[in-house]
Amino acid sequence: MLEVIVLEDEPVLRHELGEFLEEVGYTPLCVSSLQEFDRDFDASRHHLAVIDVGLPDGSGLDLIQRLRQAGQKLGIVVFSARQTSADRITGLGIGADHYLGKGCDLDELAATLAALVRRLGLQQQPGPGAPVRWMLEVGPRRLHIPGAPAVPLSQQDLMVLRCLMSQPGENISRRQIIEALGADFLDYDQRRLDTQMRRLRRRVEDVSGQTLPVKTLRNSGYCFYEPAEVLS
Structure with missing residues (x-):
């Protein structure tokens, strides 16, 4: 299953996102701060990220900018309570692939990730001998x-x-x-x-x-x- 790193500081929502992503077929790694993200992010495993903006130790936007400046090609979805047009323009301008408000249906998050999987060519093929059904x-x-x-x-x-x-x-x-x-x-x-x-x-x-x-x-x-x- 594809691994997704989720950066969300609110415990209940972080747990809900992790459960939902597992339900729809991903392997989520949920972290609560920029420090934890930097510690646990593995570019060889994590090709998708869901990132909040307002965090206890800084801004998710600064993280996204840093990832892009480092040449990281992972698909990034901002998932934030800050959802004015200016917020979205800023997020997309610094390198996020999509910007979703926290009030959206989680099915929209799943559809957005699926679109990123297709665009980045991350579809997983069944292993040898695995039933294709x-x-x-x-x-x-x-x-x-x-x-x-x-x-x-x-x-x-x-x-x-x-x-x-x-x-x-x-x-x-x-x-x-x-x-x-x-x-x-x-x-x-x-x-x-x-x-x-x-x-x-x-x-x-x-x-x-x-x-x-x-x-x-x-x-x-x-x-x-x-x-x-x-x-x-």
Whole structure:
């Protein structure tokens, strides 16, 4: 898994960021100060960084400037409560790749990191002999994607994918999916299923950069067409 160094001084948020990044398939190293960052940062391992601006021992912006002056090519996302236009312009001007406000949805952070992974060519390829398959983990509600970050799922998305991925390569009818959702097929507005599938496709692409391998069977249902496994 790709390693991400996270510099955030607020303990609760630092813990939340670490847990979230682990959930979506990264290996986070969380530090709380510039001193800890300088001590623990390893350019050979850390190709991505999430950096706060206001820190107890200085400014994250000074750190970013120092990293760029040293020739470090890692992808840097500023994650800060300071989010005026002037703050963003300054951060991007000194070398941050992206500047996010702390009020943003963490899915936006995941999508931003995924974009950096693609731009920097950091996609991981499965090792020799490793199965190349999509895996659905039911307990934590995660979709594991070969060579990409995992995607956290809502309960409804999990139920739809479980129905499809339990029988990869098979045509699954709309009735089967709707009944798996616990709804009455005759009373269910099928446009809701179409909307859910569009949102699910977009979420997978935003977080992982991959296209969800589900084809639509006109007026019939859907088919998950890649090798897949469901882990309970």
